[in-house]
Amino acid sequence: xxxxxxxxxxxxxxxxxxxxxxxxxxxxxxxxxxxxxxxxxxxxxxxxxxxxxxxxxxxxxxxxxxxxxxxxxxxxxxxxxxxxxxxxxxxxxxxxxxxxxxxxxxxxxxxxxxxxxxxxxxxxxxxxxxxxxxxxxxxxxxxxxxxxxxxxxxxxxxxxxxxxxxxxxxxxxxxxxxxxxxxxxxxxxxxxxxxxxxxxxxxxxxxxxxxxxxxxxxxxxxxxxxxxxxxxxxxxxxxxxxxxxxxxxxxxxxxxxxxxxxxxxxxxxxxxxxxxxxxxxxxxxxxxxxxxxxxxxxxxxxxxxxxxxxxxxxxxxxxxxxxxxxxxxxxxxxxxxxxxxxxxxxxx
Numbered sequence: 001x002x003x004x005x006x007x008x009x010x011x012x013x014x015x016x017x018x019x020x021x022x023x024x025x026x027x028x029x030x031x032x033x034x035x036x037x038x039x040x041x042x043x044x045x046x047x048x049x050x051x052x053x054x055x056x057x058x059x060x061x062x063x064x065x066x067x068x069x070x071x072x073x074x075x076x077x078x079x080x081x082x083x084x085x086x087x088x089x090x091x092x093x094x095x096x097x098x099x100x101x102x103x104x105x106x107x108x109x110x111x112x113x114x115x116x117x118x119x120x121x122x123x124x125x126x127x128x129x130x131x132x133x134x135x136x137x138x139x140x141x142x143x144x145x146x147x148x149x150x151x152x153x154x155x156x157x158x159x160x161x162x163x164x165x166x167x168x169x170x171x172x173x174x175x176x177x178x179x180x181x182x183x184x185x186x187x188x189x190x191x192x193x194x195x196x197x198x199x200x201x202x203x204x205x206x207x208x209x210x211x212x213x214x215x216x217x218x219x220x221x222x223x224x225x226x227x228x229x230x231x232x233x234x235x236x237x238x239x240x241x242x243x244x245x246x247x248x249x250x251x252x253x254x255x256x257x258x259x260x261x262x263x264x265x266x267x268x269x270x271x272x273x274x275x276x277x278x279x280x281x282x283x284x285x286x287x288x289x290x291x292x293x294x295x296x297x298x299x300x301x302x303x304x305x306x307x308x309x310x311x312x313x314x315x316x317x318x319x320x321x322x323x324x325x326x327x328x329x330x331x332x333x334x335x336x337x338x339x340x341x342x343x344x345x346x347x348x
Contacts, residue, residue, distance in 0.1 A: 011023055012314070016097040016098060020061075024066055027062075027069070028066050028067045028069060028070060029070075032073040035074060035075035036322070038325065039326075041332055042054065042325060042328065043339075043340070044340040046233065046283050046306050047207070048232075049162060049163060054077055054296075054300070054305065055077050055324055056076055056077055056078040056134075056306055057074075057079045057309065059134075059310075060136075060310055062081045063081065063114045064114055064119060064120055064123065065120050065124055065133075068081070068127045068131070068133060071131075072127075072130070074318050074321050076131075077132065077306070078162070078163075078306070079134070080134040080136050081120070082120070082138065082167070083137065084114050084116070084117055085112050085116065085138045085149060085153075086149050086156070087116050088114065088115050088119070089111075089113060090113055091110050091114075092113075096110050096256070097109075098254045098256075100247065100252060101249060102248045103252070103260065104291075105258060105259065105260030105261055105262050106314065107255075107257065107259075108239070109256030111141065112138045112139075112140075112141065112173055117157070121157055124160035135153070135164050136165040136167050137150050137154065137157075137167060138173065139176065146175070147184075147188040147192075150166055154195055155195060158204070159202060161204060162205075163204050163232075164204060165206075166206060166207070167238070168180055168188070169210050170239070170257065171239060171256065172257060180211065180214065182221055186228075186229070189229035189231060190229055205232035205233065206232055207232060207234065208231050208233075209238055210235070210237055210270070210274075211237055212236070212263065212266035212267050212269070212288060213240055213241055213242060216273040219270060219273040220276075220277035223281075224277075227281060227282060233282055233305075234274055234285070235284075235285045235308070236270050236271045236274050236284055236304070237287060237288055239256075239257025239263065240258050240267075242258065243258065259289075259311045260311035261289050261311075263289045267286065267289055268288075268289075268299075271284065271302050272348075275302060275304075275348060278303070280345065284303055284304045285306045286300075286302070286304035286308070289311075289312075290308070290312065290324075292323075293331060294327065294331070296327075297328055298347070300340065300343050301344075301345070302347055302348060304344065305341065
């Protein structure tokens with residue numbers, strides 16, 4: 001166990017939200033060494049983004065872009081911050097973050113707590129060079145026209161983020177998941193399409209993050225809507241409202257979104273449905289229950305072009321990033337692949 005993984009183990013003894021806050025402060029201030037140069041076999045591209053490796057950080061850890069200095073040195077191929085809403089909001093009352101230690105899982109009902117677009121934009125302007133930073137966009141809880149909030153985020157952060165994620169799948173903001181219905185989705189994506197610059201480099205990719213609780217037909221509809229409105233990819237998936245019978249933690253009954261190991265089968269099911277519907281027409285990024293190189297490789301073979309992790313970091317520490325990359329590179333070579341993209345969808 002290295003120093004930073006040891007610190008992560010110490011943080012797990014604290015209240016989850018206190019530990020989270022201390023981790024962000026530590027990543028913002030600690031003089032971390034740069035991560036080793038990535039194995040060339042891991043280099044890939046997705047929606048025009050040039051990535052040194054396909055292992056990304058999922059949104060939720062660094063909601064306000066405060067820890068980009070430290071996160072840029074942990075070895076991620078890309079880092080997603082947020083969710084950020086146009087106006088600052090406190091989120092839901094505490095306690096709102098729960099570790100399910102026995103299940104290697106987390107339940108959160110944070111409610112898009114963040115400092116707002118202005119603070120987020122200022123931090124992105126000071127982001128480290130050489131790291132792909134994405135902005136996960138949300139809507140304020142009390143906004144009636146939620147689509148307008150996403151457009152505001154896209155416009156305010158234009159030129160500051162390498163890509164954008166439209167998060168319409170958090171279970172902790174009332175009415176948000178309703179945006180995954182076709183009529184509301186067409187309105188939202190149409191307005192986003194109209195607000196985007198027409199040419200690169202100003203036209204950063206826009207991804208849509210969907211829920212794992214959708215059935216295959218709903219995911220197929222979302223794929224077609226995304227293609228119709230020139231969305232650049234799907235992130236599959238967010239947290240789940242399901243509570244598997246296998247959960248054994250005393251906190252398993254808390255309300256909110258479940259992530260971590262028990263999310264895996266729901267996220268895999270959603271990825272299979274998205275890959276089947278997309279048929280290679282739309283890049284996919286897999287999230288949910290990814291905690292090893294073997295699991296990252298499995299998602300690539302199911303059709304994902306890249307993956308994101310978060311909950312597994314809480315339990316295994318930041319050394320997990322390097323471990324996943326080493327194992328993934330070895331698995332690619334063992335199966336005769338010379339690139340990440342060659343392995344994408346090979347197991348379907």
